Amino acid sequence: MSGPLAGVRVLDLSSVVVGPVCTGVLAEHGAEVIKLESPPEGDLLRRLGGLGRTPGMSGKFLNFNRGKRSLCLDLKHPRGAAVLRRLAATADVFVTNVRPEAQRRLGVDAETLAAAAPRLIHCAIVGFGTKGPYAGRPAYDTVIQGVSGVAACFEASTGAPRYVPMLIADHTVGLIAAQLIGFALYRRERTGRGEAIEVPMFENMAAYVLMEHLGAMSFRPAIGPFGDHRVLSPEARPLPTADGHICLSANTDAQAHAFFEAIGRPELKTDPRFATVAARTANTGEYFALRAEALKGRTTAEWLEIFDRLDVPAMPYNTIESLLTDPHLRAVGLVREEEHPTEGPTFAIGAPNRLSGGEAPPGRPAPRLGADGAAVLREAGIAEEEIAALREAGALLDEAA
Known part of the structure; x- marks a missing residue:
């Protein structure tokens, strides 16, 4: 049995959490995801994600990058940029959370890649929509939680603003991006044309807060105060x-x-x-x-x-630790133990959702930096001599480099 996205190839130029959440869902349902990383250290989450048994393989990175292959390619090098354009012509989906101006500098913006791959679905996850005055500003989860009103919900409840102690904006917007990619793939089946998708974090999280808490202020004039006081009550807790x-x-x-x-x-x-x-x-x-x-x-x-x-x-009430032994989660296979080929025994997080038409098999463990580079390039028809030249030029970092 294979997942509904079997045969879909995804080029994933994203890092940390929001983009990897999106591409992780695609991989979970059968897509081939090629994770494009930059030398010399790759995705920041390899180090930002906390402790690991070996450098660059944090526990958090393992969880967010299951089912993917790693290609470590220097896109600032002319040879690397040229290889990416050739890979784009073989792909169905391109996902990035690189800022718009940097996309244009690297030649990975929707317009540039569409010229080489007109059927490509280009999905750009951005902090702020490109038509507004905040366009192009850098954004991380906590920045978005603060500007979108999520942190203010705590102030309304407890008297002090704070962030949700997990990357709720990254997770939410990553899932939305995966959903929109599915919509675009469906439309491409009918039209044969690719599509450019923009998924802004600020607008999505602000919409969530407003839908939840605009309430009586939805009416003009307002017929009551802002906020759902049931949700904001300090007594709304275990x-x-x-x-x-x-x-x-x-x-x-x-x-x-x-x-x-x-x-x-x-x-x-x-x-x-x-x-x-x-x-x-x-x-x-x-x-x-x-x-x-x-x-x-x-x-x-x-x-x-x-x-x-x-x-x-x-x-x-479950603690984080007790989730690992929750009998329901064990029974449905969400939490299981497996042997990572380089990191040893680990807890693996399985797919939480089921499709009756067939599921993808358990995905490959998260890759070491550049582990699949040569194999990916060979599959794209790139000759061994050119792969060796990329290594020699420093444009390709893989286990043979």
């Missing part, structure tokens, strides 16, 4: 039990009324503050505080058994 925490949400009337029965407070079903969805929404602070106080008298396991019987949505 609830303490006698021996830990539990994650619970009771939104419908049936769920809330079952919850009141479970905690021994059936009279709350007719309390005007809590009897209906509208009443609980208007009294979110009291409702959430009541929930937090009510669960301290029993253990997490006891509450889970009760809530499961009453069909109240509730699950145990």
Whole structure:
């Protein structure tokens, strides 16, 4: 069985997180992804991603670059740039998070590559859309979280702005980019033409914040304040039990009324503050505080058994460490142990989604820098003499260099 993108070749000139998330999804579903890296050190995440057993192979890099092949090519060298244009003619998709001006300098912008490969899907992930005044500015996840209002959501909730302690903008926008590439490939099947896609991080994350929190200010004039106070409530968090925490949400009337029965407070079903969805929404602070106080008298396991019987949505609270042993994640194959060919025993993160028409087999482990360079070039029809000349000129870094 092969994934839905089997036969699709992707040139991946992206680094760190947002681009590798995008191309990782494509690889996960069967695409051949050739990761273009720059000598001498390749993707910054090889070093920025923390500890590794060997230099340039951080644990974070391993997770974001499974299923890919590494070609380490100096695009600033004329020979390297010429090879890239030849590779583009063999590819279906080109992904980059290089800034627009740098794309033009390197000759990897959509217009230049379309001249050599008119069927190419060119996807540029940028910090800010090129039609606005912020165009071309550098951007990392935390910069985008701050400018898009994500950090301000914490200020509205807790009184102090802060970032989500994971790269939420990179992950979100990377997934959006993969989705748009799928749309473009589908349109190319009907039209035969390639496409240029621009995926701006700022606009996407600002849209998320506004859709979530514009609320009553959607109306002109505004009929209430900005923000969904249920989501912004400081009480919107895992609830303490006698021996830990539990994650619970009771939104419908049936769920809330079952919850009141479970905690021994059936009279709350007719309390005007809590009897209906509208009443609980208007009294979110009291409702959430009541929930937090009510669960301290029993253990997490006891509450889970009760809530499961009453069909109240509730699950145990996982730490990062306990995710590795979560029985559901092990059963569906999301977390598994495997032997990396150079890094030894590792935890591997599998595909979280399933397609009934067939899945791609487990992807190859993340590559060492330049590990596949010569093989990729040979497959593109580049002669051994030219590959050797690229090495000699310093335009190609591979394991034979």
